Amino acid sequence: MKVYFDNAATTPMAPEVITFMAEHMNNLFGNPSSVHGFGRPVRSAIEKARKKIASYVNAQPGEIFFMSGGTEADNFVLIQSVLSLGIKRIITSPIEHHAVEHTVRYIERMGWAKAEWLSVDEKGNISLAELEEKLKSGPLALVSLMHANNEIATMLPLEEAALLCKKYQALFHSDTVQTMGHYTFDLQKIPVDFITASAHKFHGPKGVGFLFVRKGIGLQPFIHGGSQERNMRGGTENVLGILGMEKAMDLAYENLTQHREHILSLKHGMMKGLLEKIPQVRFNGETDPGRSLYTVLNVSLPTEKLDQEMFLFNLDIAGIAASAGSACSSGSQTGSHVLSAIGIPQGYVPVRFSFSRYNNAEEVEYVINKIVEILKINTANVEPSAPKS
Ligand SMILES: Cc1ncc(COP(=O)(O)O)c(C=O)c1O
Structure with missing residues (x-):
């Protein structure tokens, strides 16, 4: 997939x-x-x-x-x-x-x-x-x-x-x-x-x-x-x-309303699924639906073993395109100026997932399961449930 x-x-x-x-x-x-x-x-x-x-x-x-x-x-x-x-x-x-x-x-x-x-x-x-x-x-x-x-x-x-x-x-x-x-x-x-x-x-x-x-x-x-x-x-x-x-x-x-509702349901589905399977997960930035862009979800995933690049590489191997943050700064070694400005927790890897009207709930489920798998292989302190696919 x-x-x-x-x-x-x-x-x-x-x-x-x-x-x-x-x-x-x-x-x-x-x-x-x-x-x-x-x-x-x-x-x-x-x-x-x-x-x-x-x-x-x-x-x-x-x-x-x-x-x-x-x-x-x-x-x-x-x-x-x-x-x-x-x-x-x-x-x-x-x-x-x-x-x-x-x-x-x-x-x-x-x-x-x-x-x-x-x-x-x-x-x-x-x-x-x-x-x-x-x-x-x-x-x-x-x-x-x-x-x-x-x-x-x-x-x-x-x-x-x-x-x-x-x-x-x-x-x-x-x-x-x-x-x-x-x-x-x-x-x-x-x-x-x-x-x-x-x-x-x-x-x-x-x-x-x-x-x-x-x-x-x-x-x-x-x-x-x-x-x-x-x-x-x-x-x-x-x-x-x-x-x-x-x-x-x-x-x-x-079709703005229809697109918005669909995309928002994907974002919320992803948040809910991640929280269920990885309770330590954190969300970066604003998550209040009224003050948060519905197409973007920035997640801090608990792992000390993988850095961000390795995590994204693992996702990429699983066929999943996500990002470190701004595409325009990828390749720069200085990290995200945005995450530096807000401060993110130690022992976590930040990953940005961003959705469109062409995505669906099945993809969300696939991505959650792959994240769990990657963390399970690389982290002792996560007890994920069995992946479905
Ligand atoms: C908030 C914001 N401003 C400006 C830009 C730059 O836009 P463009 O790629 O059209 O030059 C981007 C693209 O990532 C963006 O996200």
């Missing part, structure tokens, strides 16, 4: 997305900037996608900018807020994705702005009181806080944080890469200034995403070249990627 429980790293493309993109590969090859009959339909397909995507988050089409994904969009917001809006202070958290964290550190190294780091509790929650204290006591700031953490699932109270930023006239960016396509957004109600999204996290293609910039905020272009994306991002558009993202958004939002 092969089980893919690494959907926070990337999701498989929906078959409907693949069909949609394939259909357009032939007939929409013109350059969207060409004014002839091959270019015009491509331009109108892009603008239709922009309109549709904007409607899903209740934004205006002119507030949506297509780009190469979450990393570029995060870089764009942070760097251009500092360079073109005169921001001198960035308030952020130590558990942001590297696309934000490393960019903030780069901005500091360049001497463009100062970073202020909020503290997080043992579940990765920030304190809104601390945010307010910081907002009160300094010059105009950009606040950058992710909607949901990709490693430990902890979610930010987006609306409350946005309202606080508005109260103190700070700009507010939220990296919504893990929540776009999985939660609804009403950007007319939530006063966030920038959000960033990436299609491959919701069964769309890789290398495409979007940035929402609230109307009236005058960011300067990030990539210079042609006049694409209303002069904000030069370069011929990733046409098929944009269309694939549009289709992936359609599929995500048409």
Whole structure:
């Protein structure tokens, strides 16, 4: 059996997305900037996608900018807020994705702005009181806080944080890469200034995403070249990627509740099954369903004998794809900055499992049994029940 429980790293493309993109590969090859009959339909397909995507988050089409994904969009917001809006202070958290964290550190190294780091509790929650204290006591700031953490699932109270930023006239960016396509957004109600999204996290293609910039905020272009994306991002558009993202958004939002219930039942089934068979198991990050991203479960498994790499290797041999945390930091020997920030217990190995609508309960059971087997072979202090398969 092969089980893919690494959907926070990337999701498989929906078959409907693949069909949609394939259909357009032939007939929409013109350059969207060409004014002839091959270019015009491509331009109108892009603008239709922009309109549709904007409607899903209740934004205006002119507030949506297509780009190469979450990393570029995060870089764009942070760097251009500092360079073109005169921001001198960035308030952020130590558990942001590297696309934000490393960019903030780069901005500091360049001497463009100062970073202020909020503290997080043992579940990765920030304190809104601390945010307010910081907002009160300094010059105009950009606040950058992710909607949901990709490693430990902890979610930010987006609306409350946005309202606080508005109260103190700070700009507010939220990296919504893990929540776009999985939660609804009403950007007319939530006063966030920038959000960033990436299609491959919701069964769309890789290398495409979007940035929402609230109307009236005058960011300067990030990539210079042609006049694409209303002069904000030069370069011929990733046409098929944009269309694939549009289709992936359609599929995500048409059946959001159904997908959410299904995925949540897998996550809860996994928690319950693990607790039954391995009572010492711990869950990292927020697990309260109202404040925890339903696609992600970060588990600490009791073993002194296996390190994380060996544990994942054992899972891989059993056909199970899970991860250490952020896929973008795999290969780095420094460990997860997120788990370091919240602290995890000694004698345990942290593993992230992340689910999608294409997973099922049988897979959950298989994975639990394999975990038990791996621990049984390698650890004396676990008394698992017999695996079923
Ligand atoms: C929270 C978060 N932000 C940003 C990114 C980067 O997105 P992309 O892979 O589209 O560059 C990721 C991807 O892992 C992510 O999980």
